Amino acid sequence: MGTVTIDIDGQSYEAETGSMIIEVADDAGLHIPRFCYHKKLSVAANCRMCLVDVTNLPKAVPACATPVADGMKILTRSEKALMAQKSVMEFLLINHPLDCPICDQGGECELQDVAMGYGNDISRFTEGKRVVKDKDIGPLIETDMTRCIHCTRCVRFGTEVVGLREMGATGRGEHMEIGTFVETSLSSEVAGNIIDLCPVGALTAKPSKFQARAWEMQSTTSIAPHDCLGTNIAVHHRRGQVIRVVPHENESINEVWISDRDRFSYQALSARNRLTTPMIKRDGQWQKVDWEQALQFTIEQLKLVKEHHGAEGIGALASPSSTTEELYLLQALMRGIDSHNIDHRLRQIDFSTQHDDPMFPKIDFSIADLDDMDATFLVAADLRNEQPIASLRLRKSTRYGRVMALAPFANHENFRVAPYIQAAASELVEHLHKITAALVAQQKGSVSASLTELFVDIKPDPDHETIANELRINERACIIVGQTALEHSLSGHIKWLCRTISRLSDSAYGELSHGANSAGAYLAGALPHRAAVGVESKVSGWTTQQMLQKGLPAYLLLNTEPELDSSYRESARKSLSQAEFIVSLTPFAGGEMMDYCSVLLPVAAFSETSGTFVNVEGNWQSFRAAVSAKGEARPAWKVLRVLGNLLDVAGFDFTSSEQVRDKLKQRLEATTDAHVGHLHNPEQLDFGGELPKPLNLYDTDSLVRRSACLQQTPIALQNWRREQILSLSQFDTGTLIPIKEVNHA
Template identity: 50%
Template sequence: MATIEIDGKPYQAELGTMLIEVADANGIEIPRFCYHKKLSVAASCRMCLVDVEKAPKPMPACATPIMEGMKVWTRSAKALMAQKAVMEFLLINHPLDCPICDQGGECELQDVAVGYGKDVSRYQEGKRVVFDKNIGPLIATEMTRCIHCTRCVRFGQEIMGIPELGATGRGEHTLIGTYIEKSVDSELSGNVIDLCPVGALTAKPSRFTARAWEIQQRDSIAPHDSVGSNVQVHVRRNRIIRVVPKDNDAINEVWLADRDRFSYQGLYAPDRLTMPMVKINGVWQETDWESALTFAVTGLKRIIETHHNAATGTKGLKQVMSAHKRLPIGALTTPTATLEEGYLLQKFMRGLGSDSIDHRLHQTDFADSDTMPLFPTLGQSIADLEKCDIVLVIGSHLRKEQPLLNHRLRKAALRGAKILLINPLDYEFNFAIAEKIIVTPTNWVTTLAGLVKALISGQSATVPEAEWLAEVTVNDSQRAMAELLTTSVTTPHSPPCKGGEGGGKRVAVLLGNLATAHPQFSVIRTLATGIAQLSGGILGYLPEAANTAGAWLAGAVPHRSALGKPVDTVGLEAHAMLTQSLKGYVLLGLEPELDSCNGAAALATLQKAEFVVSLTAYRTPTLDSYAHVLLPMALFAETSGTYINCEGKWQSFAGVVPPAGEARPAWKILRVLGNLCDLEGFNYISSEQVRDELRQKLNGQLSESSQISLLPRTLPVETVTSLQRITEMPIYAGDTLVRRAQSLQNTVDARAVAGVHINAKVAAAAHLKVGNNTRVQQGNASVILPVVIDDRVPANCVLIYGGQKENIDLGTWSGSVELSVAP
């Protein structure tokens, strides 16, 4: 520690800490523009000049490390003169745009100019003008206002990992822009809006819509990925104007993914449902809430009574109750529904007598559901992820699925950690990959088995229950990966993680969305567990959405009720519900034809159902075709609730704007449905009551996962010679809200998902070229799609994105496909 003196008062700090950090920690204000606590020091704006004893000239506080006995004055005549001189230079070319600038009222330049600027400019020459360029649908540019602080440039290089913006030219002719004529396409690009200290970079979707002093700022939690980013929602006249990050170093630091920043636009989509509706004699009619809820309850009771009568006609009372437990009514929800909504939905369904409830819409293999943990998490905190020495990611396009977790891994990689990947596509990452294996879907199991064998061979370990290992071959990539997993890594500040002491290293094995959706997920998970144990690490999960963990804990699964309590009769899981016709369905916040892994089967099954109740925020022609009651529900920012993020942290939030029209929070709708069905335990007044009921039952005790075998006893091996389908859910198609955020749908990421993606060799073999249309045959279904040459796709595979209306008819996300030239 060193003792220094600032403005006559002593302070202590670590030797080498920058002056500006010491000042900030002690509430001493020093003006700045280029400095940011999460970026490297540029010292380019010179606004933070301070008077340092024995220094021949004022020194930049952001780039001056403290030393023992240093004396600093931030408000001396020398310091103030330097700061005012810099301010005058910065204003030479800055336009007088304040009355029309979106940054007006919350502009750092405005604030500092009031304190350090002159009343009248002495500059008499002409000001420079910079012509703006379109850098995409998310960021508006007014580069004449730019003061060359380079925050946006450093953000691209240091945080995004993609230098999309840079500086060209010298002096006042310096220009900030893209190096080539292209848009800014990173999934974190919107953060430059927050970083810009002036109005040079602003949010294009909210441009010219509000002044800073008209806006109310309210806290909330982002509703998409499992990070649970803390956000502040800016509201004007009960309408959301924009969403910005709220600082939380343990979760999202000061950053926010573009999906969380701009998806609020979906709240105001033209197909928003604002009134309850019922279908009578095939005709949709608007109605009041009482009539709609009564209609819904009557329809569900009719199915129950029919089922009950059929059972009592042939069986005794005990058999009737057993049959009642297998009630032909199922419920589907999404992993973005709140904890309270998931809890009340499963409570309602189980009160009716059905355990068929699920949120796992992308999963098809449920063989090991009983051994899953209470809820899936990283197995460590988000902040600890960047402290790992070795991370093996299995089946994840992490950069698009979980942008801020990807950022944590990038920080780990920059620190020296080894990142290993096993994926079906050769995704582009923004950090160095130590070793990667790109493998077709049918070879995932044998690839992981080979890695297990390499680990066992390297440790001279024996696994008696896995005789099949003798038949497994090991290639060089698997040996290299095994060597990295078992080699002691020495990087600073990396105590072993709780999975084991393996040589003083922190090892994590993470299963992603593509692994979870794989048709052999149970075997993959078992092999991943073996890899984690053999490498002395932990097995973690990359939960799919904002409340995947909460859905598990709430009991929105068919084999467990709330808090992981086993049920007497296991219900149907999501895939079975959407492929085996039930008589009735309750849908919460989803469009099954787009959100499930078999849209064609989901659509056909729902259209055959006798009665479908949909709690939905949107009305679509497809929904009209199979639903019988539409109950308008509140969305993100309109309702209160709780999300449990990927580290298991509970984060509650309140509604910040009123629901659209007559829409109501889903937990309230479910509460009334429970009361109308005369079910016990539905007399809640607030969502906090629902949350607290779960909390009290939990009592802080988290159940550990059931023990599973180190390795599977048998190894399922597929031999496929035809083209295999790979399916990935695009970053901006994952839920009903983001699909309707127009600015996000105009991005490069959203536009790139069209068509069938194949590599050049597959295209040549099929006599296809870019721009051709091809007929894609999968089973008995076929669609015509444009050809996209994509060399990320391995041989013998095609990539067809999920969540797309054009692809629904193809059916399941995995399987064999055939390509032919479309006529």
């Protein structure tokens, strides 16, 4: 695109052809008042607050909808512009209630700010103000639609960004109202973003209603503890209490959006069953003790188990959302006592190809590249349920590109996916065989004989041919392996097939892993077959599957409830209940852990500890604590450091989480024998396979399970995804624990 020269308030600026006046002004640091305009939404030009004076034009024009032209002279502070802006402001305030003293938006309200600069002290309007009846649109968003100024940001967000039009306008003139058409809760997993978009107090966060004023809160940037993208957030807190969580802009990851899971899971921090004091079970009764007693008892019991059963009688299971520092110290502790039984892959079933895995699960493209993909192939990837922000970004690619999918569930995405092959879990591998066979046939002569022989008798269908062809002919193409695929009982074969498809079609490959820090867990060495920085361990310990199905005398649990988090729920209940000793480093008590645990050590939860998450791009994102931990809880890395010291394990002399992180980074830079993964063709193709029972979006970890407002949403209550999996696992046939039982334990 070319450039033009324009003049704004007597200053000359270069601008791209087609840019709007307001965009050029923003880039130049010049403020033009606005309400309906937002850089991530389409231009509506319905508030008229951004009217400016353009030389040689008879009337003021909206800066958001007027493209620049060469030689254009614009005045934002002329008498004509100011008169137009003040007139618009007067009309907007006619029906707006004087709620500022009790409005949650007070202090950060765009209407307040603009009214101070462009409003009148006294209103000339003497008629009665209109009143709009509020609608209950769910447990997350509080409405006061009398305050609404009809900017339609919330409507455009749903239509353009999410692809789900839940909000809209009804009526005409002063009878116009913004609402949900019919009284119903918002069902989108990213609906909370309309709270940030609303320029007034019409849409506010219901869980934090009336809790604090904007100027009373401090803001600490952090990283969301749920998704592998590394969503950037800002934690707003006051007097040691988290009040709310909002997006922190990062164009390369989450832009200006966050999922409701990231926004509202903080409610769990004040759950009734927060663990604030160390506890020991004696004679079947739980007793509160001090840290010295709890740690001493833990050390004695671990030594006793090691003496009677050997070090391999002890196993450690960790949440993939634990920090890299915590995971590094946990594996160092376990290997320091000569046990290699450590794993974070709680949802994985197939470990047959774990030695061929790359250093960590990653994507071969940037997260921002999802916006512009020409062809994307989703393999059992339920993005809305697993990675909501990735779903928003991929939706943008459908403007010009194509999304295709193979999955054992119905299409939940809010954009066109074609072809969409819905197949039973036992048929996923067969469909991937056919797509691979199509590529092998399309590239005769350039494929190895061994690979050709594997697929010689497989005949693809038209949909398989289409997927193969689209991936091959498009320059920007990628294959995304989702969490459901990684949970499949033949996930190793699925990953090999997808990597083969990627290589044959010259398209990028990526895995969207579980939790917030699976990549960090791999690098930290929280694996039974690899130590830190990807170095193969001389001795391979037990995987999650082996530890929970075969059982061990002792377990060390970090931020996890295996009976709820893992794919082996019934096996976990049985093995944990039969163990001699279990110590859990957890922010919460209650539920089944009270039956099987021997010691509960309270550790800091999200926002209460410092640490680092590594996202699927391989970016290390560190964060610090926003508030202090509750009661006597301590950061998990500190608890692990003390346990290491008490067990006389070398290398546990860290005084900060930053030192742990730097130590791991130094080892990573110095290593020369890290495992980078290999692509070995199997001797024969596998068929069949099963899936474990899936987790709902708001059932993925201990935080979201204890967030009261999230558990009241339609997504949590309907459990729609659980009912649409076509083939459930045959390894676990037990029933799920109802959410309310966990919350109120």
